[in-house]
Amino acid sequence: MKKDFLCMEGVSAETLTKLLDDAVEMKKIVLSGNKNTDILKGKTVATLFYENSTRTRCSFEDACKYLGATVTVVDVSTSSVQKGESILDTGRTIEAMGTDAIVIRHSSSWAPKYLADNVRCSVINAGDGLHAHPTQALLDLFTIREKFGKVEGLTVTIIGDVKHSRVARSNIVSLTTMGAKVRIFGPPTMIPVDAERLGCEVCSSIEDAFRGSDVIMGLRIQLERQQKGLFPSYGEYARFFGITPERMKLANKGAIAMHPGPVNRGVEFSYPLCEDECCYKDIQVTNGVATRMALLKWILED
Amino acid sequence: MKKLLIKSAMVGGKKKDILISGDRIEKIAENIAADGCQVIEADGLTALPAFVDMHVHLREPGFEYKEDIESGTRAAVAGGFSAVCCMPNTKPVTDNKYIVRYIKDRAREVDRAKVYPIAAVSVGEKGETITEMGKLKEAGAVAFSDDGRPVESAQLMRIALEYAGGFDMLVISHCEDLSLVNDGVMNEGYISTLTGLKGITRASEEVMVARDIVLAETLGARVHIAHISTKGSAQLIREAKARGVKVTCETCPHYFAATDELCRYNDANAKVNPPLREESDRLAMIEAIKDGTVDAIVTDHAPHAKHEKEGGFIGAANGISGIETSFALSYTTLVKSGEITLEKLSELMTANPASLVNVECGKLEEGALADVTLANLDEKYTIDKNKFFSKGKNTPFHGREVYGKVYYTLVDGKIKYKAV
Numbered sequence: 123m124k125k126d127f128l129c130m131e132g133v134s135a136e137t138l139t140k141l142l143d144d145a146v147e148m149k150k151i152v153l154s155g156n157k158n159t160d161i162l163k164g165k166t167v168a169t170l171f172y173e174n175s176t177r178t179r180c181s182f183e184d185a186c187k188y189l190g191a192t193v194t195v196v197d198v199s200t201s202s203v204q205k206g207e208s209i210l211d212t213g214r215t216i217e218a219m220g221t222d223a224i225v226i227r228h229s230s231s232w233a234p235k236y237l238a239d240n241v242r243c244s245v246i247n248a249g250d251g252l253h254a255h256p257t258q259a260l261l262d263l264f265t266i267r268e269k270f271g272k273v274e275g276l277t278v279t280i281i282g283d284v285k286h287s288r289v290a291r292s293n294i295v296s297l298t299t300m301g302a303k304v305r306i307f308g309p310p311t312m313i314p315v316d317a318e319r320l321g322c323e324v325c326s327s328i329e330d331a332f333r334g335s336d337v338i339m340g341l342r343i344q345l346e347r348q349q350k351g352l353f354p355s356y357g358e359y360a361r362f363f364g365i366t367p368e369r370m371k372l373a374n375k376g377a378i379a380m381h382p383g384p385v386n387r388g389v390e391f392s393y394p395l396c397e398d399e400c401c402y403k404d405i406q407v408t409n410g411v412a413t414r415m416a417l418l419k420w421i422l423e424d
Numbered sequence: 425m426k427k428l429l430i431k432s433a434m435v436g437g438k439k440k441d442i443l444i445s446g447d448r449i450e451k452i453a454e455n456i457a458a459d460g461c462q463v464i465e466a467d468g469l470t471a472l473p474a475f476v477d478m479h480v481h482l483r484e485p486g487f488e489y490k491e492d493i494e495s496g497t498r499a500a501v502a503g504g505f506s507a508v509c510c511m512p513n514t515k516p517v518t519d520n521k522y523i524v525r526y527i528k529d530r531a532r533e534v535d536r537a538k539v540y541p542i543a544a545v546s547v548g549e550k551g552e553t554i555t556e557m558g559k560l561k562e563a564g565a566v567a568f569s570d571d572g573r574p575v576e577s578a579q580l581m582r583i584a585l586e587y588a589g590g591f592d593m594l595v596i597s598h599c600e601d602l603s604l605v606n607d608g609v610m611n612e613g614y615i616s617t618l619t620g621l622k623g624i625t626r627a628s629e630e631v632m633v634a635r636d637i638v639l640a641e642t643l644g645a646r647v648h649i650a651h652i653s654t655k656g657s658a659q660l661i662r663e664a665k666a667r668g669v670k671v672t673c674e675t676c677p678h679y680f681a682a683t684d685e686l687c688r689y690n691d692a693n694a695k696v697n698p699p700l701r702e703e704s705d706r707l708a709m710i711e712a713i714k715d716g717t718v719d720a721i722v723t724d725h726a727p728h729a730k731h732e733k734e735g736g737f738i739g740a741a742n743g744i745s746g747i748e749t750s751f752a753l754s755y756t757t758l759v760k761s762g763e764i765t766l767e768k769l770s771e772l773m774t775a776n777p778a779s780l781v782n783v784e785c786g787k788l789e790e791g792a793l794a795d796v797t798l799a800n801l802d803e804k805y806t807i808d809k810n811k812f813f814s815k816g817k818n819t820p821f822h823g824r825e826v827y828g829k830v831y832y833t834l835v836d837g838k839i840k841y842k843a844v
Contacts, residue, residue, distance in 0.1 A: 310590040351553045358556040
C-alpha cells in the first residue's frame with residue numbers, strides 16, 4: 123500500500139522515532155563532503171507549490187538530490203494551473219509521467235488529502251491552509267530531540283498567532299504524541315477556541331509563558347492579520363508578545379528559541395535574539411533537509 | 425506633617441471624628457483630641473467616601489472652550505468627586521499613549537480631582553482598527569471606549585473585547601445603532617409626536633445592548649454598557665446577569681430624575697444622547713438600581729458652550745453638564761424618597777465604579793484612602809447653573825429644589841473643595 127504523509131494525527135510515536143533516528147544518519151550525509159547517495163536512485167518526486175516557499179521547497183529538492191532521486195519542479199505560475207487546470211487534473215498529469223511522490227503546498231486546508239485520495243502515487247503535505255505542516259513539525263521534533271536528547275517530559279511553549287498557524291497545529295499533535303507538555307500564548311485574538319481540547323494549556327501572561335519552558339517556539343505574524351485588525355501594531359506586538367533574550371532568561375536553563383521562518387526581525391524575535399546562541403532558527407533549516415530525507419526514504423524505499 | 429481632624433461628622437449613622445494623616449485615615453472614633461491638627465467642624469454634615477465618576481468628558485485636549493481639565497476637576501470636587509475617568513472623544517482622540525500621559529500630567533499640575541483617562545477602542549474612534557491597548561494601559565489608561573460613538577462593526581467589537589481582555593481591561597460600550605437613530609433628536613414617544621421633533625426609538629439602544637451581551641456571552645468576555653436609559657436595556661442586562669454573562673452597566677441621574685417632559689417646550693438643555701425617556705423608563709431605571717442590575721451611577725458630564733445649545737433643539741449639541749448636580753439629584757430621587765439606602769447610593773457612586781476600572785477609592789475605615797466628601801443631607805437648595813464651576817452651564821435642572829449639599833471634598837487627605 124502506498125504511503126502518504128498528510129498530517130501528524132495518527133502518526134505513532136514509533137514511526138516518529140524511526141524517522142528521527144533515520145534523520146540522524148541523514149544529517150551526517152548533509153554535513154559530509156560528499157552528499158551523493160543512491161538510496162532513492164530511480165525514484166521521481168515532483169514538487170507542486172501553490173503557495174510561496176523558500177525553506178520547504180528547497181529543502182525537499184535538496185533532500186531528493188542527496189538521495190539520488192529525480193526531482194521535477196512544477197512551476198505553478200507558468201504551468202497549466204494558470205489555464206485553470208484543477209488540482210486533481212494537474213496531480214494526475216504529474217502521476218501519469220511516472221512520478222512516485224508529489225510534494226504539495228496549497229492555500230486550501232485538506233487539498234493534499236483530496237489529491238491523495240485520487241492518485242496512486244504518494245502525497246506529502248508541505249503545508250495546507252491553516253490545517254497542517256507535518257514536515258515542519260517533524261524537523262522541530264528532531265531539533266528538540268537533538269538538543270535535549272529526548273522530547274518526553276519537556277515543556278514547549280508556542281507563542282504568537284496560534285489560531286492561524288498550521289505549524290502550531292501540527293506541532294501540538296506531534297509534541298503531545300512524543301510526551302512533551304505543550305503550552306500556548308499570544309494575543310487573545312490569536313488563540314483558538316477550546317485550545318485546551320487540543321491538549322495544550324493556555325498561559326496567562328508572557329512571563330508565565332516563558333517560566334518553566336525548555337523550548338520557546340515563535341510563529342510568524344503575517345501582515346495580513348494586522349490588516350484584519352487582530353493586533354494593533356508590530357510595535358505593540360513586539361512589546362507584549364515578542365521573544366527577547368531578557369525574556370528567555372525566565373525560561374529553564376539551556377532553553378532554546380525556535381521559529382519556522384521567515385522571522386519578522388524586531389517583531390516575533392527581537393534583533394538581539396536573532397544573534398543569540400539560544401536562537402535555533404538556522405539549525406532548524408539544516409535539520410529540515412535531514413528530516414525530509416528520512417521521510418522520503420520511509421515513503422519511497424522499496 | 426500637620427494632621428487633619430474632621431470633628432463630629434455622621435459616619436455610618438453615628439457622630440464621630442475622623443483623623444487623617446497624609447493620604448490615609450488614621451483613626452475613626454468619638455472625641456479624638458485635636459492637638460495641633462487642622463480641624464474641620466463637621467457638625468450636621470455626613471461623611472461619605474468621595475465619589476468616583478467613571479464617565480465624564482473633560483474636553484481637553486481640543487475643546488477647551490467647552491471645558492478643560494482645570495475647570496472640569498474644579499467642578500468634580502464641587503460635586504463631591506475625588507476621581508473621574510475622562511472619555512477619549514477629545515481632539516485629537518485619546519488613542520495613543522502621548523495623550524494619555526498629557527491628560528495625567530495636566531491633572532497632576534492642576535492637582536484637584538484625580539483623573540484616570542479612558543482611551544479609545546479604535547484608532548481615531550473611526551471604528552476600523554483597535555488601538556495599542558497594551559501601551560495605553562502602561563501609560564495609565566484604565567478602560568477603553570469609543571464613547572460618543574458606537575463601535576458599529578460587531579467584528580471589531582469582538583476583537584476589542586478579546587484583545588482588551590488579555591490585558592484585563594474593561595471595554596465600555598456606547599450602545600447606539602446609528603441607522604435606527606435616523607436623524608432623531610429626542611425620545612420617540614408622545615412628546616416627540618406632540619412637538620413634531622423626530623424621535624429616536626428605544627430599539628436604537630437596545631439592539632446594540634443585545635449584541636454586546638451576545639458577544640460577551642459567546643466569548644466569555646467582560647463588557648460594560650454605558651449610560652443605559654430604557655426599560656428594555658435594563659431587562660436585557662438583568663437577564664444576562666442572571667445567566668452569568670460578564671456584563672455590567674451604568675446609568676445617569678438624568679435617566680432616573682427626569683423624563684422627556686423636559687423636551688416639551690424645546691429646552692435644548694434637555695437634549696442628550698441617549699435621550700431622556702418616558703416615566704416608565706425612569707421608574708425602570710430606579711427598579712434596576714434597586715435590584716442590582718445597575719452597577720454604577722455616572723454623570724456622563726458633557727459640558728458645552730452656550731452657543732452650542734442655542735439656535736433651536738434640532739441643531740443643538742447633545743449633553744448635560746452633570747457633575748455638580750449628580751449627588752443631590754441621586755440623593756433626592758433615590759434616598760430621600762426611600763427607594764434605596766445611603767450606603768447603597770455610596771456603593772453606586774464610589775466603590776462599584778472604582779472597582780470596575782480597578783482604581784483605589786476612599787473608604788470610611790482606618791488605613792483607607794482619605795478621599796472623603798462631607799455633605800449636608802437635610803439642607804434643601806435650588807440648583808443654580810450660574811454657580812457651576814464647570815464651563816458648561818447646560819443643565820435642564822436649573823431651578824430644581826434638591827437635598828444633599830456638598831460642603832467639603834478631600835482628595836488624598838487634602839481639602840480640595842470647601843463650599844462658601
